[in-house]
Amino acid sequence: MNMDKERRKRLASLPFSEKLKIVEKLRDRDRAIAASGLRKMKVRQAVDPVAQSK
Amino acid sequence: MKATLEMINGMKNDGMIGIYAIGGAVGATFYLEPLATADVDIFVMLPTVPGSPLLSLAPIYDYLRARGCHTEGERIVVGDWPVQFLPAHSALEQEALAQAVETEVEDVRTWVLGAEHLVAIALETGRAKDYARIVQFLEQDAVDADKLNPILMRHGLAGKWEKFARKYLEE
Numbered sequence: 078m079n080m081d082k083e084r085r086k087r088l089a090s091l092p093f094s095e096k097l098k099i100v101e102k103l104r105d106r107d108r109a110i111a112a113s114g115l116r117k118m119k120v121r122q123a124v125d126p127v128a129q130s131k
Numbered sequence: 132m133k134a135t136l137e138m139i140n141g142m143k144n145d146g147m148i149g150i151y152a153i154g155g156a157v158g159a160t161f162y163l164e165p166l167a168t169a170d171v172d173i174f175v176m177l178p179t180v181p182g183s184p185l186l187s188l189a190p191i192y193d194y195l196r197a198r199g200c201h202t203e204g205e206r207i208v209v210g211d212w213p214v215q216f217l218p219a220h221s222a223l224e225q226e227a228l229a230q231a232v233e234t235e236v237e238d239v240r241t242w243v244l245g246a247e248h249l250v251a252i253a254l255e256t257g258r259a260k261d262y263a264r265i266v267q268f269l270e271q272d273a274v275d276a277d278k279l280n281p282i283l284m285r286h287g288l289a290g291k292w293e294k295f296a297r298k299y300l301e302e
Contacts, residue, residue: 088164089271094237097132099165100157101211107167 132157132171133237134210138198139173140239147194149176152231152242154217154249159264161234161243162273166264170206170213174228174244177218186218223251223286247279254288254295266299 088096142148152158155172177186195207206213219225227248234243244252250268253261268274283289 085164085271089162089273093161093234093243096160096165097157097236100160100168101132103165103167104169107169 132210132212133239135171135212135214136210136236136239136241138195138200138209139214140241142191142194145194146178147191148216149178150228150231150242151175152228152244154227154244154252155215156264158244158249159268161232162246162249163267163271166267170215172215172217174217174219174224176225176228188216188218191216221255221286223248223255223282223288226282226285227252245278246274247282250274250279251282251286251288254283254291255286257291262295262299265295269300 088099091099139148139151143151152174153161153171154174155170156166156168157171160166175191177188177191179186192202192207195209196202200207200209202208203213206215208214217224219228227244230248231242231244234241246268250265253265283292
């Protein structure tokens with residue numbers, strides 16, 4: 078827990094421009110996941126556990 | 132982000148918009164760790180047209196479309212970011228814009244809403260993700276209570292803050 082707090086603090090102290098580059102990487106990762114359909118599959122599996130074996 | 136902000140600054144220089152400031156998750160990232168988001172919220176003061184009480188975003192969209200931007204639902208993609216322009220309607224939003232913090236992103240001048248105004252706007256908006264963001268601000272000591280309290284009082288949010296604090300901060 079302390080390590081997580083330290084990591085967040087360290088990230089928060091980065092210059093804004095650097096933090097925005099990380100935000101862009103997070104956005105691109107989310108877009109890639111959405112485009113691959115993985116997220117939909119995950120949701121479907123959560124709703125219907127039987128789908129996991131399909 | 133650089134291209135996005137250059138285009139928005141161009142709009143400001145051309146008189147399409149008045150003062151503006153980044154809000155939402157990107158604005159919060161100025162004060163916190165990087166937060167995942169799909170778009171950029173830009174709070175903006177729109178120039179008023181004499182004789183017309185209506186403020187329209189249509190001229191902004193026309194301006195940006197003429198420069199190669201395209202719409203994506205209620206957002207418009209500027210550079211590589213979907214942008215949502217949010218006209219500052221309420222007294223809180225107008226005050227937040229007037230007191231925005233000037234900064235630079237990759238040598239491009241820009242403005243970000245102050246931490247306390249971001250928290251007050253999140254409280255006013257009141258979705259689960261807004262409350263979660265307020266908790267992040269508090270956990271990271273990124274808000275000054277001496278600045279936040281007068282804002283909450285001025286804009287009638289003290290009661291809402293008490294309810295929020297009871298539900299999310301006293302457990």
